[in-house]
Amino acid sequence: MLSQPAFSDILKALIRSPSVVGAEHSFFRVLQRELEERGARVTWYEGLLVAQGKEPDSLMLSAHIDRHGLICTGPDEFQYAAFVSGGRSDLLGNSVSEELMKTIVDRFTGEDVFAYEPWSGAYRGQGAIRSAYICPQRNNLIFELSDMAHLVAGTPVAFRDRLAVENGRLSGQLDNVLTAAILVFLFELGFTGTAFFTAQEEAGRSWRYLLEWFRRFGGSTNQLLVVDTSPYPDTDAAEQQQVVLRHSDANAAFNQSLTTRLADQCGNLGISYHFKDDYIRVQNEQLAAAGQPLKSLGSTEMGRIIAASGGLVDGTTLQIPTTGYHTMHETAAISACQAFLQLICALADLPCPSPEAG
Numbered sequence: 001m002l003s004q005p006a007f008s009d010i011l012k013a014l015i016r017s018p019s020v021v022g023a024e025h026s027f028f029r030v031l032q033r034e035l036e037e038r039g040a041r042v043t044w045y046e047g048l049l050v051a052q053g054k055e056p057d058s059l060m061l062s063a064h065i066d067r068h069g070l071i072c073t074g075p076d077e078f079q080y081a082a083f084v085s086g087g088r089s090d091l092l093g094n095s096v097s098e099e100l101m102k103t104i105v106d107r108f109t110g111e112d113v114f115a116y117e118p119w120s121g122a123y124r125g126q127g128a129i130r131s132a133y134i135c136p137q138r139n140n141l142i143f144e145l146s147d148m149a150h151l152v153a154g155t156p157v158a159f160r161d162r163l164a165v166e167n168g169r170l171s172g173q174l175d176n177v178l179t180a181a182i183l184v185f186l187f188e189l190g191f192t193g194t195a196f197f198t199a200q201e202e203a204g205r206s207w208r209y210l211l212e213w214f215r216r217f218g219g220s221t222n223q224l225l226v227v228d229t230s231p232y233p234d235t236d237a238a239e240q241q242q243v244v245l246r247h248s249d250a251n252a253a254f255n256q257s258l259t260t261r262l263a264d265q266c267g268n269l270g271i272s273y274h275f276k277d278d279y280i281r282v283q284n285e286q287l288a289a290a291g292q293p294l295k296s297l298g299s300t301e302m303g304r305i306i307a308a309s310g311g312l313v314d315g316t317t318l319q320i321p322t323t324g325y326h327t328m329h330e331t332a333a334i335s336a337c338q339a340f341l342q343l344i345c346a347l348a349d350l351p352c353p354s355p356e357a358g
Contacts, residue, residue: 006188010034011163011181015172018116018158020069022085024199026121027065031184031197038187040195047199047209051183053192057219059348060194060315062210062226063180064201064301067173068326070113070143070157078143078157080104086203101141105132108143111328112160115151124155159328169235170337174322174330176201179227182341189350198301207304214305214313223258224315225347226302227340229332230276231325238332241274242339244319248277250296251303254316262318265346271339276319318343 013034019027028049032042040051049065070078071085108129115124127147135142148157164171170178183195196213198206214222232238245262248254266273277297284294302317320340324330345352 007181007185010184010188011170011178014177014181014184015161015163015174018069018114018121018156019065019067019177020071020118020156020158021066021081021200021202022071023069023081023116023118023156024066025119026116028197028199029121031065031180034184035187035195038184040187045209045213047206048213049197050213051187051195051197053187053190053194055192056194058193059191060196060222060224061183061186061344062196062198062224062301063183063228064176064198064206065180066199066202066206067158067175067177068202069159070145072115072148072151072153072155072157074153076145076149078145078148080141080143081156082202083141085200086205101134104141105134107327108132108159113145113148113157114160115148115155115157118154118156124151126160161328165334168334169331170334171324171329171331173328174332175229175326178229178320178332178337179340182337182344183227185341186344186348186350189345189353191348191350193348201301204299204304207301207308210301211305211309211313214309218312222313222315223255224302224305224313225258225344226300226315226317227344228300228317228319229322229325229330230319232321232323235323235331238321238323239336240272241321242272242333242336243343244276244321245273246276246300246302246317246319249298249300249303249317251299252306254302254306255314258314259316262316262343262347265343269339269342269346271343 017027017030035042035051043050069081071081073079111129114126127145130144130146132143161173198210200206230244246254280295280297287294300317305313320332320336322330322332342352
């Protein structure tokens, strides 16, 4: 699939376009152009871009488009955008877990960054992350940047990112520009259904924007397929399967019929898969036996919207296994991306290009 010039061009263009959590407007502009060039009818809503073909109810897919970055919160002061956008920087010590902050604090030191105007995407300068620390008075994660003292509060700062290809794997800040690019590519192949692109998923807010659309325009049956990446601890674990399914997450059980349909299609196409929730439950049995803390089943856009919609929206999820979660070096196997595309093409009744075509 990567050898397809159309897909390569889409992914390279999108991965270099900034889309920091809470400052996604300029990315939506880029996305709108890419989609309309491929014949989609595009409509903007708050936190949501909707692209539709000639048969919008035939298949509904959703991908979030925000990526992690920083936001200027004062003179020469920068915070993790997902915390600010999600309202998890309340200075009370009860919203942002100290464990999560400690995980993030050393993750991005030395990374190159650039600032941009959130609506137009206009360039506002570049620099690098010198250090990060947890401010005990404010219970917030504070970043120190070089060459960014001129920025005003509210300016987003994105990580400078480029796609890399090595040893059969893609590398970059893939979550979730990878599956967003695949949805755009579907319109290149003649997709006639609906693709949703949501903002602020990393802040836990995207499902609200999506649910509002269904409340306004959805019918009695809303079978939604949410696509994303799914983290694994290392390459060996990620490559045990080509795609990732779920029966449920920590919020809700997913649609059994649609989940079974995906699994059956995987069998028909020879695509290896497993269920992430079953994988975590097996791990938790081992952790419980060792007296260690258990892992959460995770919280997904699909689970949140099912739990909140009161039966209006139902569906399931499909994910690409990755390593290096929420870093600048998240990787995904090209073979997994190809299998993912092949599966969606089968659901949408589209011809799927072979990996060698191009």
